[in-house]
Structures are given as C-alpha cells and as structure tokens.
Amino acid sequence: MALKVYGHRVSQPSRAVMIFCKVNGIEFEEITIDLSKKQHKTPEFKEINPMGQVPAIVHDDFKLFESHAVLTYLACAFPGVTDHWYPADLRKRAKVQSVLDWHHSTLRRGSVTYVINAKLAPVFGQPLNPQAAAEGEKILTCALSTIESIWLQDSGKFLLGADQPSLADLSLVCEIMQLHLLEENDRNRLLGPYKKVQQWIEDTKTTTNPHFDELHGAVFQFGAMLNKQQ
C-alpha cells in the first residue's frame, strides 16, 4: 500500500507524522510542499487538503489531513506499530486522546501565536506584534506549566506516567521544538523554569532518534538563518 506524506520539515505537525512513520518502519514518499512558495495554497494541493495546510496524507486513494487524525489512523492502519503509541486498551487510548485534544487550544495555540508574532512575522511581510506575542507567551507558559505539573507524572518518563512515548508525546514535543526558531536566550527564558519538560524533551528525542534529529535539522537551520539575519 503506497503512502504519500505531503508536508514541510519546518512544520511541527509534519515532522511528528514523518518521525512516527520512520520510527515504526512505515514506508512513505515524502512530498515537500514549499510553504515559502505558497504551494499549500495551490489548487493542486487543495485537491489533497482543501484547507490548504500541511501535513496531509494519501494512502492509496484515501486522503486525510489534521495531524492527530493522521497519526491515529496510521497507528491503526499499519500492523507493525507498537501498542504504546496508541494503546488498544480503551481507557489508555482515551487518556492519550485527551492529551491530543487538550493540545490544540493550549500548547499549540500559545506556541504558534508567540513564535509568529515575536519572530516569524517579517518572513511573511508582516510586522512583529509585541502585544499578540505577549498573549501567546501567556498561553504558552500556562501550557508548559500544565505539562510540568499535571501531564508529566513521577511514575514514568513520558506523559500520563508512561514508560514509553505515545502519539501525544511526539506531537507535543515537536510543537515545543518550534521554539528553536527563536534566539537561544529567549528559548531558555521560556523553557528554563520547566525542568521536567526539558528532561521529557530529551527522553522523547532519545527514544525516537536518529529520526528525531534528522527531521529537526531543517528547523535548526531555518532558526540559525533567521537569527543571523535579524
């Protein structure tokens, strides 16, 4: 069965999907959608995802988008995926799903709002917006604090006290890695207070390497370029 992943390595949910495939030995064709050339807004790409966003997949003739829906689909559709990613046990699965759902309006919203308004806006021809950045930072730090004090428990290295990562660990860590587009001192200021979060990022990286580092190369490069320019 042929799987195509349409994405861009600077997009955090695109990386989560591609790392998941590589870690689980799911073969796929990576089709880069160049966001800087607005390829995600072309009629051709909108045939794949009418929302004009990455990532999206085509599995044989089946088209799907929204990265969490894609990840849960892949975890169920490919038999070789280890159970810890998306447990078959109904209650364990529901807990993973609750973290994935929580993510949207909290960590993701805060991180995206902050990074765009504090750093990325000029890339899109927009001015920086300190007020919007401050609002984003508030949501982001609240989310990091919730991960530190609620989602990460003492019983295990990963979210929900698990010994091995789930789709939620991968999605949330890829989101936080987007802070590598910021200058180092700004990233350290944001993440510094959250020691358990920092260790969890390292543990997720270690468990999914070499694929984690390979997929994040584009973010480190783009971040370095941005910080050199500005």
Add this chain to the structure above:
Amino acid sequence: MALKVYGHRVSQPSRAVMIFCKVNGIEFEEITIDLSKKQHKTPEFKEINPMGQVPAIVHDDFKLFESHAVLTYLACAFPGVTDHWYPADLRKRAKVQSVLDWHHSTLRRGSVTYVINAKLAPVFGQPLNPQAAAEGEKILTCALSTIESIWLQDSGKFLLGADQPSLADLSLVCEIMQLHLLEENDRNRLLGPYKKVQQWIEDTKTTTNPHFDELHGAVFQFGAMLNKQQ
C-alpha cells in the same frame, strides 16, 4: 457500570456529551457543576479534572475529560451505540476524527471568543471587548464558511456527506447553538449567509430530539435573561 457526567447545560461540550448519552440510551448520573459559583475551580472538582473545566466523566473508577476524548470513549465503551456516531471502519473513523480535530482552532475558538467578548464578559465582571469580538467573528465566519463549502457535501444531510450524524455533527452543532446567548438579530447576521449550515443544524436537532431541545433549554433561558438585562 456507573457513569457520572460532571457538566453544566450552558456549556456546549457538556451538552454534546449528555445528548449523546441520552440518544444512545447510556444511563448516567448528571452532576451539575455550577460555573457561576466557580464550582469547576474547587479542589473537589479538580480531583475529577485537574484542568478545572467541564465536562468530565467518571466511569466506575476511570476519570476522563476533554469532550471529544469523552465522546469517542463512550462510543467505544458502550455496546449499544450505533456505528454512524463513530464508525468502526478505519477510514470513516479517521475522517470523523479530522473534523473533530479541525473544530478546536476554528469554530470553537471563533465562537467562544466572539460570544465572550461581544456578550458574556460582564457576567464575569469584565468589560466587553469589541476588538477581541471582531477577531473572534473573523475566525467564526471563516469556520462557518468552511463548514458550508467543504464539510457539508451535497450527497448527504450531515458532515462528510453522511446520511446520519457522527460525533462531529453533534459537537459542532452544540457549539453553534451557543450563539443563542446573543440577541436574535446578531445571531441571524452571523448565520444568515450559511443556508446549508442552517439546514444541517435543523437536521441534527430533529435526529437527536427530544433530547436536543431538552438539553438546550438552559441556553435559551440564559440567553433570554441576558438579553432582557442588557
């Protein structure tokens, strides 16, 4: 197996969970968390949901929150639930999941931001915020337009061209019903351009009545009271 649903009928995701249970004959004890008395922020309730939000469930000794995670759990845990709510077919299920995921940063964000800043803020002792309301309206109308032109297809009455509703129809329609807290002319202004959306709301209501109307009584009452006061 004893199921408790902690919620408030003025909360749109609480209504979605309770309507789902009633339509599918899932017995539950409704425990009202009085939001006006901040019962959702008490230490007792945070034992159920540390995020301090409704809805949450306790099924025997299993605690769960985030309404979409709750809905998908209930659809799988109770054998009497008809397949169309959350199809067993992997690809159909993934499509429902993609609508549920899409909802968070689009319709829900726009609707909540608009309703709070254009109407509800004084209830919480805050001033109305026209600028934030305008931003919310922009996100809300974009989401309604996407439902009208992409998620609702000509082949069926419900989202994704289905003949019967899924969890996504219920969650999204309950969100839109929150606009009944607004004055009628403002609600009509927002929904007026979207004829397919209006018909879909009616179809979802008809398919889930009498429970839909029963659970929405609190919203109509609260809306009437707000509009009389202001």
